[in-house]
Amino acid sequence: MVQHSRTVTGSPAQKPKLAVWKFASCDGCQLSLLDCEDELLQLADHVEIAYFMEASSRQQAGPYDLSLVEGSITTAEDARRIREVRAQSRALVTIGACATAGGIQALRNFADVDEFIAVVYAHPEYIATLKTSTPISAHVPVDFELHGCPINKKQLLEVISAFLHRRRPQVPPHSVCIECKLRGNVCVWVAHGTPCMGPVTHAGCGALCPTYNRGCYGCFGPKENPNTESLCHWWRSELGTDKATLIENLRNFNASAPVFDAASRRLEQGSDKK
Amino acid sequence: MCEFVLQAEHLEKLIQVIRGEGYQMLGPVLRDGAIVYDQITTTQDLPRGWSDSQEKGFYRVEPGNTGAYFGYAVGPTSWKKFLQLPQRQVWRAQKTDDGLDFVQIVEEAPALAFLGIRSCELHAIGIQDRVFVDDQFCNEDYAHRRDRVLMIAVNCTSPAATCFCTSMNTGPEVTANTDLALTEVINDEEHYFLIASESYRGGQILQQLPLTPAAERHLKAAESAVQSAVYKMEQGPRSLDRAGVKDLLYRNYESPAWDLVAERCLSCANCTMACPTCFCSDVQDTTDLSGEHAERWERWDSCFTGDFSYITGGSVRPDTRSRYRQWMTHKLATWHDQFGSSGCVGCGRCITWCPVGIDITEEVQRIQAMETAL
Numbered sequence A: 001m002v003q004h005s006r007t008v009t010g011s012p013a014q015k016p017k018l019a020v021w022k023f024a025s026c027d028g029c030q031l032s033l034l035d036c037e038d039e040l041l042q043l044a045d046h047v048e049i050a051y052f053m054e055a056s057s058r059q060q061a062g063p064y065d066l067s068l069v070e071g072s073i074t075t076a077e078d079a080r081r082i083r084e085v086r087a088q089s090r091a092l093v094t095i096g097a098c099a100t101a102g103g104i105q106a107l108r109n110f111a112d113v114d115e116f117i118a119v120v121y122a123h124p125e126y127i128a129t130l131k132t133s134t135p136i137s138a139h140v141p142v143d144f145e146l147h148g149c150p151i152n153k154k155q156l157l158e159v160i161s162a163f164l165h166r167r168r169p170q171v172p173p174h175s176v177c178i179e180c181k182l183r184g185n186v187c188v189w190v191a192h193g194t195p196c197m198g199p200v201t202h203a204g205c206g207a208l209c210p211t212y213n214r215g216c217y218g219c220f221g222p223k224e225n226p227n228t229e230s231l232c233h234w235w236r237s238e239l240g241t242d243k244a245t246l247i248e249n250l251r252n253f254n255a256s257a258p259v260f261d262a263a264s265r266r267l268e269q270g271s272d273k274k
Numbered sequence B: 001m002c003e004f005v006l007q008a009e010h011l012e013k014l015i016q017v018i019r020g021e022g023y024q025m026l027g028p029v030l031r032d033g034a035i036v037y038d039q040i041t042t043t044q045d046l047p048r049g050w051s052d053s054q055e056k057g058f059y060r061v062e063p064g065n066t067g068a069y070f071g072y073a074v075g076p077t078s079w080k081k082f083l084q085l086p087q088r089q090v091w092r093a094q095k096t097d098d099g100l101d102f103v104q105i106v107e108e109a110p111a112l113a114f115l116g117i118r119s120c121e122l123h124a125i126g127i128q129d130r131v132f133v134d135d136q137f138c139n140e141d142y143a144h145r146r147d148r149v150l151m152i153a154v155n156c157t158s159p160a161a162t163c164f165c166t167s168m169n170t171g172p173e174v175t176a177n178t179d180l181a182l183t184e185v186i187n188d189e190e191h192y193f194l195i196a197s198e199s200y201r202g203g204q205i206l207q208q209l210p211l212t213p214a215a216e217r218h219l220k221a222a223e224s225a226v227q228s229a230v231y232k233m234e235q236g237p238r239s240l241d242r243a244g245v246k247d248l249l250y251r252n253y254e255s256p257a258w259d260l261v262a263e264r265c266l267s268c269a270n271c272t273m274a275c276p277t278c279f280c281s282d283v284q285d286t287t288d289l290s291g292e293h294a295e296r297w298e299r300w301d302s303c304f305t306g307d308f309s310y311i312t313g314g315s316v317r318p319d320t321r322s323r324y325r326q327w328m329t330h331k332l333a334t335w336h337d338q339f340g341s342s343g344c345v346g347c348g349r350c351i352t353w354c355p356v357g358i359d360i361t362e363e364v365q366r367i368q369a370m371e372t373a374l
Ligand code: SF4
Pocket: A176, A177, A178, A180, A181, A185, A186, A187, A188, A189, A190, A196, A197, A198, A199, A207, A210, A215, A216, B270, B355
């Protein structure tokens, strides 16, 4: 379902101002925007790219009409900064698995972060971090969430166009299976016995992995109305998938998306019903 | 109807004659571990000698033991994808000084020949014809494509365990309109096709083939090949009470069986995408960055998505229980009132291609059993 959308309302004389923000992330989603190349010039015709450090060090002060936010919240400083960004943004759209679900770094949510720090860093005393990695929506109101690790650049342009022209973005929240069938793929689950996350995963990638004969690993996060219990049951009983592999599949880039999080914890505790 | 014998080595001739008439040939090919419908230019493209094993949520191709060209059962794709395109642009529009300029997108429909259509599939095409052409609202794009199709049907001699066309009265013998009908006969000594034309266009093609008149033994062999398919299905695991199912479902909107199936159903929509009769589509309107151009696209949709029944305020069918109930009740009950037939031809695709093996025939039986138990 589409979340309530605040529309972009830049005054007619001026181009709407766009800002792109980075929190804990790999920059891959921002690169998807840079990767738009041809469309990027067109975008620059229609919006003022006012803040986009990945592309230019020229910074314009807020407020901004549309903010795109990449990355999750992992430090106290970021938790403060996102409030500032929100306060300066008419519409705020989060992009990517980090910003919408906490990202791969949310694996810390399942473990003790101090142990990680002790193992990874020579001087743990220099590291100031929160115990969790959380999505932007856990901190401030978000107008639209665009999923994916990384996001699909066509979908990003669609969302920007939709916000510019005050209409609903065409970003359907149904399964990857629908995209897979639209492409005419042979289902890798049914025809090859390959475990595939497609039936519980949000569409958007165009069923990339099944198109290359491998299972979907859920990088767009849960679809609407997902049934992870039934999927897990079939993987274990019919595809012979072991518990560890199942947990690995649920704990990828969207490990902390509530539905995947709950499913992987149930498996870990051995309390999955079926 | 006059039947002839076409020796298997002359199947190539059939393909080339039809291509020579200007048709683009589509038929079964082996791809990515399944038999799907795609472009064919020679008999070399056909999945000769291949068969399949199907069960709920399970499909594997395997070598058959006869060397037949058509020794498989229906696979993941149906002819639907060539007639009701999975996605297509409907129009584009451009902003002008005083409004909008609309351009309807009309694509030239190619002349297509479908080789190897099974009877259940002919019935499915007939059902889509009623929806898109004969009903109140004509889908012009479908109608144009459909008009130009040459149909070469094959009597089914190799049903899968998931098939139940005998229950739905749609096969395995060809019992719906086609241009040509073939039966493949293969034994230790011989490999030939019994072939008959059922239309003027079909007759024109027959005239160009090296045929011999069918003798009594040819007819008998073909008959027994089809009969063995009937027998296989009657002995097989699946059937559906065609006469009683409509009233059964109308009596059981609140059956607890819907809750049980909703526990397993993924709401993934594979069943409706694979089904040869499911006809639903969505239209999506988009603008570009400039806001000067707009486009409308049509794309297959499914009653298993939340957007499908989304109206102001939310989805009418927010949960899987109501979505599955909509799907099955439409297929097997309301379809009768809407279009005068069942929406199911018994091809078994929804059973095979459901990732978690939900079986429409089993679900009907569960509703029956739970009604009796109450
Ligand atoms: S391959 Fe995966 S995404 Fe595609 S239909 Fe099968 S389960 Fe769904």
